[in-house]
Amino acid sequence: MPGATPRNIDVARYLDHHRMMHRIRAFEEAAAKANEDQLVLGAIHLSIGQEAIASGVCKNLRTDDYLLSTHRGHGHTLAKGADATAMMSELLGREGGICQGKGGSMHIADFGVGMLGANGVVAANINIAAGAAHAIKLKGDDGVACSIFGDGAINRGPFLEGLNWAGVFKLPALFVCESNGFASTTRTEAMTSGEGAAARARALGVPADEVDGNDIVAVDETVRAAVDVIRGGGGPRFIVCKTYRLHGHTASDPAAYRPRAEVDAAWKNDPIARCAAVLREAGIDAAELAAHRDAAATEMNQAYETAKTAPWPDLALAYTDVQDIGDPRERAF
Amino acid sequence: MPGATPRNIDVARYLDHHRMMHRIRAFEEAAAKANEDQLVLGAIHLSIGQEAIASGVCKNLRTDDYLLSTHRGHGHTLAKGADATAMMSELLGREGGICQGKGGSMHIADFGVGMLGANGVVAANINIAAGAAHAIKLKGDDGVACSIFGDGAINRGPFLEGLNWAGVFKLPALFVCESNGFASTTRTEAMTSGEGAAARARALGVPADEVDGNDIVAVDETVRAAVDVIRGGGGPRFIVCKTYRLHGHTASDPAAYRPRAEVDAAWKNDPIARCAAVLREAGIDAAELAAHRDAAATEMNQAYETAKTAPWPDLALAYTDVQDIGDPRERAF
């Protein structure tokens, strides 16, 4: 198993990570099951294999720090502190959904824990996060705004504009690129000119680190250092987390466009197993670790059961929260 | 006078450059006069002080190579081979205008000499040029497509998308950044994070050179080398030409937002005077060089006179060249 990391770890912290990573994994597995059961309504994108990034980033953010995520945002949202049942209910479009069933997987948000939204438009969250950081600065707060996005997103213009913006205004912004090798069915390297995300960030004046995104210790420590700098007024930072998308692009994509052997090899690098190995080495009992897994499975299966039995949202919601000005019910035909 | 450059020059070539730079200068001065006379209709952006870039780039392009330019495109267009009278008539919105009076200064184009258009939208020409290069490659031609843009344009998303595109598809594209220190009334450095255009280009996998854009020898040689590589199938190249915008943003902008001393100092670095110095050193008579200036002035004053006396365009043109499908005259009200 790869990934020798310093063993002098804060055990409680990594137990938290381990627990969270299992919760994310279990959530995604329950969501995959729900998808098979045809109870998930739209497309969902699983983050299986990328849990160390979600957990490693969000543990270093405060609840009042802001997070902006992508289409592949379940893990980020859970790690930021959102309730799994409310999230699952959203995937099923039910009452009790975290966005009242109006958004679905790609628009999951929980403003109560600083999670300002997943996004259905690749890279759109970068500028929004830069703007949230701008608001923090204008208000004189000491928060941080974080945007997580994929390696495909670095080819969209907002990547340049948002990073330049954060650099020019010296904003408290953390940019995290989940470099999982793919953008849908396309290998990102085939569509990326130059050295990639970190080089681009540096050229835009945003200092960048590259870490093994499946190594929770590396992610946690790198993010912690970056957040310290940012919160201290040091301006924006960028972190590339190298990982692999273990499942298809969506939960329904068999991902036949890549060799089985490649996927098998990637599974050997499972970030949860690696985290467990670190904890075992630090003296934690296998049973305790297994208990995390089981508790997570129980929680998420329960979330699914609850979501499943929830009714559809109240029809009146169709007309609420459109806008304050003008009546959306006004007959327009 | 700054700018020691190798003196072992091709004299005929630099005489051409000198002639062209004077033609550009004289065109802009005539346009400024026309603007004062209130005969120029829209905003015009003068390239006074930046003539070495236009001449240095275009002399290394063939007529059938493509050029895409900006709002500040008179010099580029002239250097690519367009007719000055047709251009001036366009500025005055008259019959005989190079775009029939329908486009004006910011849309000047001459497809007959490969000049596919100035553009009123900053950075929009970058993707268009990448696409023209794409067409060259698809057709198996050996042409080059060149985009010239300002230092303000590097903060727009299309900069990233277009350069990445050219890099990914290994296109015969030349990108030239005219780094004149300003974007309208704003100093570009204040709004640019990181090391600037060349660093960004390199991070996007496009090799970049930086040259003194007021040194015609440096520009000419750098462009020549880049075009050789590009035409030989070497993929895209990027050149930053450092210069200074001697006039205001538009011909009507007094540019009061910068100190007089700075502008005076910049005038000492006039690229035409520097070109003349190189030629004088190579043994060319001052009178011959003065004759270039006088001929240029005569030509451009004549262009202005001709444009001035031309009638307005035929009204029927309002409805032509909208599109083939559907009749724009169809009464829609």
Next chain:
Amino acid sequence: MTVMTYAEAGMTALAEEMRRDPLVWAVGEDLGRGGVFGQYKGLVEEFGPERISDAPISESAIMGASVGAAMAGTRPVVEMRFADFALCAVDELVNQAAKARYMLGGQTKVPMVIREPMGMWRSSAAQHSQSLESWYTHIPGLVVAVPSTPADNKGLLKAAIRADDPVVYFEHKNLWGMEGEVPDGDLLTPFGKARIEREGRDVTIVSWSSQLHTASRAAGMLEKQDISAEVIDLRTLWPWDRDAVFASVEKTGRLLITHESVSVGGFGAEIAATVSEHLFKALKSPVRRRAAPRIPISYAPPLEDVVRVSEAQIVETVLEMVSS
């Protein structure tokens, strides 16, 4: 005639045009693996990755580079994946593609087809469901096509590829799997010629794209109540076939326009305004519209359905019209 799906019809059209003209090429994300809806499946095998080209996630460049490639003599077919994502490339479409020919004094044309899969597709929510066809009717220089059948998806796409104008080509995501008879060979469906989906005497229903089928089913329901509805499929919105609509309304005296997009500022308003003006005396009852309320599109099906105009609503409206 061959029976094929709407997606296959588009594929056939593209393949035929690519065989005919080596300057035609397609570009967009994931095309090499068949495109996100399988509508490019197998094409890369025949035409190679240069002509069925993958693209980075760079909508501005996909659109903007295609403008340049069109000016420089090729005929790009641009895949935008979802009409919603084309909003990342509006400058390139509206300020560049649509206006270049005019602004540059007729020195160039910009022959490109912009494929924008549109519309509601169960629970795709507010950023993956929009129908913005009316926007592009408002932009001089653009052609707007909205095919509703496999045959039209072949004939209109082929015509769009051969056209020298930028054509915004809206395929409806809900129609990909729809089967129908498609004429073999060189089917070129002209722009601006409507199709009479169903003849009738009492009321004219104008629609397009997926909603046309709802209108057609509603007409079937009306027939059972002895109301004879003429259903017209516009096929293209710019140009749109006024002659066909006027002729029908002159006959029936009544017009209902129904579309999936938002009613306010939708193209139904243009048709209603035009017909109300020109056939003022022929109208037996006011021109009506049934289209989406002005709310974003929800994820949960019952909320999403609030945005859909149903057969029942169309029937209800027609009943109001004939009894007024």
Next chain:
Amino acid sequence: MTVMTYAEAGMTALAEEMRRDPLVWAVGEDLGRGGVFGQYKGLVEEFGPERISDAPISESAIMGASVGAAMAGTRPVVEMRFADFALCAVDELVNQAAKARYMLGGQTKVPMVIREPMGMWRSSAAQHSQSLESWYTHIPGLVVAVPSTPADNKGLLKAAIRADDPVVYFEHKNLWGMEGEVPDGDLLTPFGKARIEREGRDVTIVSWSSQLHTASRAAGMLEKQDISAEVIDLRTLWPWDRDAVFASVEKTGRLLITHESVSVGGFGAEIAATVSEHLFKALKSPVRRRAAPRIPISYAPPLEDVVRVSEAQIVETVLEMVSS
């Protein structure tokens, strides 16, 4: 009351709101030197460069960052410089700002004002002259304001800044220098309340923005021919004041809508369709529109003028209407 220009009125509105609420700030290119039309002149001196913020030439970021800044508790006023350039940021406006509140289940609002100087301004040509207000009326979540006078530019801008919705705020470039009386102090002009510019009996003319003044002058010309035209300034297009328009048309029996933007797919169609439907019986003649032909806007003045709807054309149309 103070006499000031339309530009000064906007400046006054912004300054008053910035004094009142420290969370209001403005961002856009060149604001520090007063903005491209001088409409921010002197503000940086009072409020400093953080609140009157320059921006890189990054329309996507200007708009997108403002969405985030609005979600995170500030109230950005976004300067787009020319409405045309806002086409570089349509995803951010339409997919993000307009929909966030709804998609996210009401967890946030997006209070921002998007200032888009619009319209023809002698010889600015096709990329610097567009009027696309109808687009945004079609997008759920957006408010659309189109002030025509200095007073309204103060009152509507202040109301827009206080609104919790994203407001697309179109100032007309031709009106910057227009002078008029502007009430002092806290003038808040409500959205959706039209202004009767001129009362009349024979025909209702609805317009907005710069074109309102053309309509008003045309009404003056009609008066000399003993035709009494009521001129209504809509002020905002979403919401728009149906009650005022309906009341007027019920009185006059005739409606002409005139706007500077392209007629096809313009907001005039929405008004015409709505009135034609609801006041079918009250109408003495068909609702008419006079708006721009569907051609790009030229540089040369005579060609540009082909796109302008003149007083004479309005008079001509009204004469047709009253004699029909």
